[in-house]
Structures are given as structure tokens and as C-alpha cells.
Amino acid sequence: MTAPSAATGKGTMVRIARDIVERAGVDVPALIAALTDAARAELSDFYRYGVLAAHPLAGMDGPLRQIVQDVRTEDRHHFDALAARICELEGRLPDDLFGFVRPAPPPSAADPVAELLVAERRAIETYTRLCERTAGRDHRTHDLVRALLNEELEHRAWFAEYAGIDSGAEPRFRAGFRGRSPYLPRTGPEPSA
Numbered sequence: 786m787t788a789p790s791a792a793t794g795k796g797t798m799v800r801i802a803r804d805i806v807e808r809a810g811v812d813v814p815a816l817i818a819a820l821t822d823a824a825r826a827e828l829s830d831f832y833r834y835g836v837l838a839a840h841p842l843a844g845m846d847g848p849l850r851q852i853v854q855d856v857r858t859e860d861r862h863h864f865d866a867l868a869a870r871i872c873e874l875e876g877r878l879p880d881d882l883f884g885f886v887r888p889a890p891p892p893s894a895a896d897p898v899a900e901l902l903v904a905e906r907r908a909i910e911t912y913t914r915l916c917e918r919t920a921g922r923d924h925r926t927h928d929l930v931r932a933l934l935n936e937e938l939e940h941r942a943w944f945a946e947y948a949g950i951d952s953g954a955e956p957r958f959r960a961g962f963r964g965r966s967p968y969l970p971r972t973g974p975e976p977s978a
């Protein structure tokens with residue numbers, strides 16, 4: 786339990802946030818664990834995509850590299866948003882970064898797009914499950930994970946459009962649009978670029 790801060794009252798606010806969710810019948814420790822797993826994946830992808838975008842021999846041309854950089858920026862926003870919600874629910878991310886992230890090896894140069902599409906599909910599955918888990922019970926977390934799901938669907942659409950594959954979603958290649966997390970500002974603080 787978080788002790789209220791006399792100066793800010795923040796502890797009380799956290800307690801209230803968790804109480805609301807618990808009273809709605811949500812298993813809060815299990816929800817925090819699932820959000821923590823999602824945060825780990827976002828942070829790992831942020832690192833992995835950074836290595837990929839920087840590597841001159843990663844088998845990527847300029848347009849694909851730009852998509853990877855835009856996705857990486859949004860994944861950082863995703864991690865920040867998840868971390869904020871975990872803290873609101875009285876969760877705490879591990880202090881030890883090395884024990885927390887487990888970056889997968891960068892996609893192979895042979896077919897980086899195929900591997901990137903697999904990673905996006907995995908993220909879509911994660912947020913679909915979190916949407917189902919929170920629907921009708923934890924509205925704030927639900928709004929967050931639905932926003933994240935929408936952005937992951939777009940990530941897949943961007944890579945699919947690049948590869949000439951129909952992803953079933955509307956890709957958005959307008960200049961200056963990707964990487965700005967268009968869904969997240971509605972559920973939390975404006976993400977920085």
C-alpha cells in the first residue's frame with residue numbers, strides 16, 4: 786500500500802485509482818503483471834529497432850529504415866504510457882534493467898520485413914488480450930490499451946504496405962504523421978517526439 790504524501794496527496798490518488806479497479810472485479814496484480822510484460826516488450830523493441838535502424842548492413846533501404854525509426858519512436862511512447870499506468874495501479878517496474886529487458890536479436894538481413902511483421906502481430910495479440918481483460922471494468926486502462934492496439938495495427942500496416950501486402954488496415958504514409966502516436970494523447974500526457 787502506498788502511503789499518502791502530505792505534500793502532494795499523490796499516494797491517496799494512487800490508492801483511489803487502484804481501489805476503483807479492484808472494486809470493478811479486476812485482478813489488479815495479474816493486470817499489473819500483464820502490463821509489465823507489455824512494457825518489457827515495448828522497451829525491448831525500442832532497443833532492438835534502434836540497433837536495426839543504425840546498422841548499415843541490416844538489409845534495409847531508406848524508406849524501410851524510416852518506418853523502423855517511426856515505429857521505434859511510438860514504442861517509446863508506448864513504454865512511457867504503460868509505465869505511468871502501472872505506477873497509478875501501485876505497480877512498480879523492476880529497478881534492474883538487465884533483469885527486465887530481454888531484447889530479441891535484430892531481424893536477419895535476409896528478410897527483415899517478415900520478422901518485423903511477426904513482432905507487430907505479437908504486439909497486436911498482446912493488446913487485444915489486454916482490451917478483453919479490461920473491457921467494461923477498468924476504463925482508464927482499457928482506453929490506454931485500445932490506443933496502443935490501434936497504433937500497433939498501424940505499425941503492421943506500414944510494414945505491410947512497404948512489402949506490398951494487404952494488412953486489412955488503412956496505412957498512413959502521409960509525411961510527418963508516423964511516429965507521433967496519434968491515439969495516445971487522448972488518454973494521457975502529450976507524447977514527446
Ligand SMILES: [Fe+2]
Pocket residue numbers: 827859860863908937
Ligand atoms: Fe508498441
Ligand SMILES: [Fe+2]
Pocket residue numbers: 856860905908936937940
Ligand atoms: Fe509496434
